[in-house]
Amino acid sequence: MGRSESVPSGEPDRPEVPEQRSGEDPYLQVRDLRVRFDTEDGLVRAVDGVSFSVERGRTLGIVGESGSGKSVTSLAILGLHNAKRATISGEISVGGRQLVGLPEEEVRRLRGRDMAMIFQDPLSALHPYYTVGRQIAEAYRVHHPKAGKREARNRAVDMLGRVGIPQPGKRYEQYPHEFSGGMRQRAMIAMALVNDPDLVIADEPTTALDVTVQAQILDLLADLQAEFHSAIILITHDLGVVSQVADDVLVMYGGRAVERGSVAQVLRRPQHPYTWGLLSSVPSLHGDADADLVPIKGNPPSLINLPSGCAFHPRCRYAGRNGDRSRTVVPELRSAGEAGHLVACHLPADERTRLYQQDIAQVGVAR
Amino acid sequence: MTEALLTVRGLTKHFPVRDGFRASGAVRAVDGVDFDVRPGETLGLVGESGCGKTTTGRMLVRLLEPTAGSIEFAGRDITHARRRELRPLRQDLQIIFQDPYASLNPRHTVGRIVAMPLQVNRITPPGGIKKRVQELLELVGLNPEHYNRYPHEFSGGQRQRIGIARALALRPKLIVADEPVSALDVSIQAQVINLLRELQRDLDLAFVFIAHDLAVIRHFCHRVAVMYLGKIVEIGDRDDIYERPQHPYTRALLSAVPDVTQTDSSGRIRLVGDVPTPLNPPSGCRFRTRCWKAQERCATDEPALVPRDGGVQAVACHFPGPDGQDSDGGTR
Numbered sequence: 001m002g003r004s005e006s007v008p009s010g011e012p013d014r015p016e017v018p019e020q021r022s023g024e025d026p027y028l029q030v031r032d033l034r035v036r037f038d039t040e041d042g043l044v045r046a047v048d049g050v051s052f053s054v055e056r057g058r059t060l061g062i063v064g065e066s067g068s069g070k071s072v073t074s075l076a077i078l079g080l081h082n083a084k085r086a087t088i089s090g091e092i093s094v095g096g097r098q099l100v101g102l103p104e105e106e107v108r109r110l111r112g113r114d115m116a117m118i119f120q121d122p123l124s125a126l127h128p129y130y131t132v133g134r135q136i137a138e139a140y141r142v143h144h145p146k147a148g149k150r151e152a153r154n155r156a157v158d159m160l161g162r163v164g165i166p167q168p169g170k171r172y173e174q175y176p177h178e179f180s181g182g183m184r185q186r187a188m189i190a191m192a193l194v195n196d197p198d199l200v201i202a203d204e205p206t207t208a209l210d211v212t213v214q215a216q217i218l219d220l221l222a223d224l225q226a227e228f229h230s231a232i233i234l235i236t237h238d239l240g241v242v243s244q245v246a247d248d249v250l251v252m253y254g255g256r257a258v259e260r261g262s263v264a265q266v267l268r269r270p271q272h273p274y275t276w277g278l279l280s281s282v283p284s285l286h287g288d289a290d291a292d293l294v295p296i297k298g299n300p301p302s303l304i305n306l307p308s309g310c311a312f313h314p315r316c317r318y319a320g321r322n323g324d325r326s327r328t329v330v331p332e333l334r335s336a337g338e339a340g341h342l343v344a345c346h347l348p349a350d351e352r353t354r355l356y357q358q359d360i361a362q363v364g365v366a367r
Numbered sequence: 368m369t370e371a372l373l374t375v376r377g378l379t380k381h382f383p384v385r386d387g388f389r390a391s392g393a394v395r396a397v398d399g400v401d402f403d404v405r406p407g408e409t410l411g412l413v414g415e416s417g418c419g420k421t422t423t424g425r426m427l428v429r430l431l432e433p434t435a436g437s438i439e440f441a442g443r444d445i446t447h448a449r450r451r452e453l454r455p456l457r458q459d460l461q462i463i464f465q466d467p468y469a470s471l472n473p474r475h476t477v478g479r480i481v482a483m484p485l486q487v488n489r490i491t492p493p494g495g496i497k498k499r500v501q502e503l504l505e506l507v508g509l510n511p512e513h514y515n516r517y518p519h520e521f522s523g524g525q526r527q528r529i530g531i532a533r534a535l536a537l538r539p540k541l542i543v544a545d546e547p548v549s550a551l552d553v554s555i556q557a558q559v560i561n562l563l564r565e566l567q568r569d570l571d572l573a574f575v576f577i578a579h580d581l582a583v584i585r586h587f588c589h590r591v592a593v594m595y596l597g598k599i600v601e602i603g604d605r606d607d608i609y610e611r612p613q614h615p616y617t618r619a620l621l622s623a624v625p626d627v628t629q630t631d632s633s634g635r636i637r638l639v640g641d642v643p644t645p646l647n648p649p650s651g652c653r654f655r656t657r658c659w660k661a662q663e664r665c666a667t668d669e670p671a672l673v674p675r676d677g678g679v680q681a682v683a684c685h686f687p688g689p690d691g692q693d694s695d696g697g698t699r
Contacts, residue, residue: 065552180641181416210415210579212638215623219637237553240625267627281557283582285626289605292564293586295557299522 133172
């Protein structure tokens with residue numbers, strides 16, 4: 001792997017990779033990932049056969065509600081599951097290296113250097129007892145054992161400045177509680193990026209922030225991606241954020257992928273009834289404010305006792321349309337027509353298009 | 368115009384900050400807020416964290432004691448009413464909390480939780496308490512047979528429905544709803560918003576609906592007040608606020624919301640920095656430190672909340688309206 005020693009300015013040695021999918025292998029490839037937890041209540045299939053890939057310079061948004069498996073997927077990629085509790089199978093390849101089954105020690109060496117995580121709540125992810133700067137410098141020194149204290153400090157100050165924290169030299173000496181919410185999230189991002197990782201996983205990075213600050217952080221992530229050319233996975237429940245930041249979208253439900261494709265495909269020409277449901281239940285700033293929202297009936301499923309067949313069928317308006325198939329057969333993710341657009345639904349493609357035009361496209365934000 | 372059910376004038380809450388034993392200042396959480404709520408009307412209070420919207424809501428139901436100002440409910444001054452005086456009013460004035468996990472006693476059955484307001488007020492509805500509770504459960508879309516279950520047996524959305532049933536038990540006239548859907552998943556959030564809209568229409572309830580999510584407020588409220596650092600910066604009818612926002616902060620807030628229908632964020636107004644601390648808010652206009660229109664005058668004169676063109680929309684800004692016509696400004 002052509003890792004350059006982290007050069008703070010400019011990254012001149014990285015070739016300009018075109019926006020479009022090129023011949024190079026995706027930086028992250030996940031195939032048939034399964035994560036299971038054995039609990040007293042039974043086997044929890046938190047992730048049940050999910051596949052996707054992310055190229056450098058691109059952002060994949062993973063969307064789903066609580067219990068859909070989106071966070072469990074990201075923790076599996078980072079190797080953060082307790083091996084005693086979780087059973088992980090499938091393939092996770094990061095920069096060509098197979099992570100599933102790799103000894104803990106080796107995953108640890110990759111984590112923080114080649115791949116890093118930005119957590120939702122920066123206050124609990126930062127240690128309250130150490131200064132912000134020291135924590136960032138330490139993250140650098142762990143992966144650069146030869147770096148001296150001064151070098152690590154300079155690097156940390158430089159990163160704080162780069163994520164838009166004013167007076168980074170002074171801020172270096174401060175503790176997390178002295179930072180505002182937005183500044184803390186910036187510091188978290190600085191820490192995640194200090195080793196110039198090729199893969200960044202951001203789990204609800206702006207959920208705890210106010211909208212005006214959220215806008216700043218999303219801009220910052222986009223700018224940093226343009227600069228570092230990293231692959232980003234953005235996990236969120238907010239379809240608006242995905243629409244604005246991501247290139248591709250993966251919609252998860254009950255531990256499985258139900259739809260995958262580009263933002264335009266999944267959010268503008270959605271094919272799965274669950275995606276339709278999400279889009280029509282989100283209140284919007286546009287459209288008819290007096291019209292009722294169209295919620296999805298029922299509740300998200302239990303992962304211990306997942307509904308048979310298509311896990312969404314008990315909540316799906318169209319489940320009965322093709323006999324018993326929805327209840328008995330787990331639908332596979334297959335092409336939805338356009339290249340790169342995949343959907344796991346038993347409804348025939350032409351019927352899906354017709355239903356979408358007839359029932360969904362007219363209402364709410366799915367317009 | 369019908370008479371207001373709730374009239375709030377100059378409402379203020381300062382939390383003293385102690386440095387050891389000496390009072391060393393105050394967090395000016397809410398600093399002189401005026402608004403009215405008419406019967407059957409929904410007023411949205413929107414703003415970012417620390418703007419004072421929750422503190423305002425808690426003062427309305429008197430869970431917090433106001434530092435100054437007045438709250439008049441159904442023609443009576445309740446600003447400093449004592450517990451006993453408040454009790455009959457509490458029947459008309461209820462609150463729904465944000466966290467459906469923390470606001471229900473885990474050791475009480477759903478039946479007991481919903482019946483509590485009736486028992487505390489020693490009310491026996493016709494047909495008995497149990498019958499009334501089951502009606503309420505049905506009203507909010509829960510199975511009345513779940514009367515004997517405990518909160519942990521319900522999902523987040525269902526728990527929020529229990530909280531709503533409890534708030535409705537005494538047939539209130541006004542409900543303060545503090546972020547009632549922000550802890551819920553998107554698909555469940557829509558269910559609860561629809562339920563609240565339905566109840567509002569059917570029971571002719573007035574709401575003070577507190578939320579940070581502008582899209583949620585838009586789908587629920589007739590009128591909207593935008594708060595910033597303890598003050599209302601703009602208040603008006605829903606369509607005026609969303610279609611013709613006048614205050615720079617309202618405009619920035621609206622343009623910062625990532626919308627599913629939009630991919631292009633280039634037209635967005637980008638605010639710099641964070642909300643200043645309410646411990647020591649900026650002089651003059653509190654928004655001036657982040658405002659792209661700020662001029663010298665904004666640092667010295669505090670803009671009053673004045674109606675625009677004699678309408679119902681009021682703005683606290685020296686230079687309201689779209690950019691480029693700044694010079695006319697407000698007159699005071």
